[in-house]
Amino acid sequence: MYLYTWYQWLLFFFIYCFIGWIIESTYVSVRSLHFVNRGFLRLPLLPLYGSGAIIMLWLSLPVQGNLFLVFLFGMLGASALEYVTGYAMERLFKMKYWDYSNNPFNLNGYVCLTNSIAWGFLTLLLTEVIHRPLEWLVLRLNVTVCIILVIIVGIIFVTDAIHSTKEALDLGRILETMTKLKSELDEVQVQISLLKAETAQKVSDIKTETIQMATSLKDGTKVKISSLKAETASALKESALVERLQSLTETKEKLTGRLTSYRKGILRRNPTASSRLFGEALRELKEYSKKYKKS
Incomplete structure (x- = not known):
């Protein structure tokens, strides 16, 4: 189940990035009462979910069959990834692109107990339900087709990541x-x-x-x-x-x-983005965005 080639792993990564985007965009859109293209990238891809899914799969390998350990390892691994990613992004871009400071049992606003538990259940859902049909589909793809897909999506992904990173850095400088x-x-x-x-x-x-x-x-x-x-x-x-x-x-x-x-x-x-250093400026920018939208 876990013995994949490099291009199959990359294809799984992009697939789970897309599934993560669907989950996040649906959740935020329902709460905001309007459609939100959620995420750091412009593409319908969320790298955090793609990376999280890969980590979940790797960590569940040694304990496959033990649902409690699959839950525990997935929860800890995904939470660690979320914390490190959130910490690094705030240091680089001067902003928190997600902030759980108002949630109980949070750690510096990067992770919280509720989300960590959700990561654990998502690991169970992933390894026991979601991944099996996706694995069946990917393993039956022609090698050439699989590599072409990975290259095309990879080029678009990297281009978008570079553009979004420049945009985020510019926004940090503006703040x-x-x-x-x-x-x-x-x-x-x-x-x-x-x-x-x-x-x-x-x-x-x-x-x-x-x-x-x-x-x-x-x-x-x-x-x-x-x-x-x-x-x-x-x-x-x-x-x-x-x-x-x-x-x-x-x-x-x-x-x-x-x-x-x-x-x-x-x-x-x-x-829900926030900024510890430039919170007042960020609030002003958000207010400006709302006024601009209405005008």
Whole structure:
């Protein structure tokens, strides 16, 4: 049952990637009340499920026939794969493409007890029910046909993976840049507020001194000139800050405008995605995507 050639293993991998996509897309679509092309790739393939299925098959070989051990090994193996994949993707792309932080008994949001148990039952279903007819079909395919299928699907798969990886990296950079822009915008706005308050206080102090010390028209004129100079200097500084604020706002709007490509891309395919480092920016991007969709 498990003595397959390299191209048969690859074909099984792609088949289970597709089956995983059906399971995930159906589940998320039902919860979202609209169709969701679930996954990291644009293709109807979920590599995590394909890799998980291969691991399940390998781990169940030594304990074949013992349903409890098949369940246990499948649960542990698939959960380990899910954790490592989730951890690596968050470090690389600055985002969690699935997050179980709100689920009980979760481990850093990458895995949770409910899903791990589901992996165990899925291993039983896979090894005892699903894999047998697929094995019968694949083993009866002509060698040439099997290799051609693997090459064609493999080329499309790799091309999509490269494109999706670039898209995810770009999205991570946008989140990081928008977070920095938000910090700069807040800082400039605070500086403008402080400058206005400081200018008002200085002018008030000068006018108070004028009332107390003015004994002649000459003194009043000097105070008026001092007040005018203070207001002018503050106005110039405020003008520079306002220009900086406008420049930052325009940059942020241009950056946000790039999200049109993500509206039907990674954000749409991963509605539960989260970001520990750039959570606020991600929420803003998701809100923008919703507004863009409605408009």
